[in-house]
């Protein structure tokens with residue numbers, strides 16, 4: 546028998562709670578981002594009914610269909626995938642936070658396109674912590690300069706950093722990357738750049754979110770462990 550989304554959600558919340566306890570952190574310091582990509586609106590609705598409110602999508606076209614279909618003001622949507630210039634106009638209307646800000650040209654395009662009536666868009670600077678050529682994100686050495694540049698953009702609010710470390714089935718192999726991202730955030734925070742904060746660390750996925758929490762994650766992005774494998 547397959548368990549319900551509500552049951553699985555409760556199990557994941559318990560694992561988050563345990564990881565927080567091990568790390569001496571309060572459970573309120575970590576939020577679960579339920580990654581609903583390639584899953585139907587009905588799964589989001591089931592998670593909402595069980596109390597989950599943060600959802601992550603990685604493709605604009607899919608989000609443009611799913612978000613109106615879910616049509617629930619309790620849901621808060623976060624973009625976690627690469628954003629093309631020609632889709633920025635949709636992204637600024639659909640998302641509360643963009644985790645995947647990976648270049649200054651994308652930042653200025655977003656800044657330009659934010660509708661006057663909305664509050665600043667929360668963004669995280671995506672960092673290529675493993676310096677993998679095929680992955681997007683700022684090189685760790687570029688993050689300070691990027692934070693300064695985006696801090697000047699009136700319609701964007703930098704809230705922290707995000708990373709997708711090199712994949713390894715063993716969370717212990719990923720831990721140094723989580724630690725490096727947390728240290729980088731601390732370094733940027735110590736610069737006291739006006740108008741930005743480093744309060745959010747978006748890191749950890751289905752197989753390694755507990756390890757990420759031990760290293761300071763405040764947003765864990767969990768898809769398959771919650772909604773089942775993506776076909």
Ligand SMILES: *Cc1c(COP(=O)(O)O)cnc(C)c1O
Pocket residue numbers: 580582603625626709750751752766767768769770
């Ligand atoms: C798909 C995705 C996730 C969730 O991955 P799971 O392993 O299914 O938890 C997290 N972050 C990003 C950026 C993703 O694209």
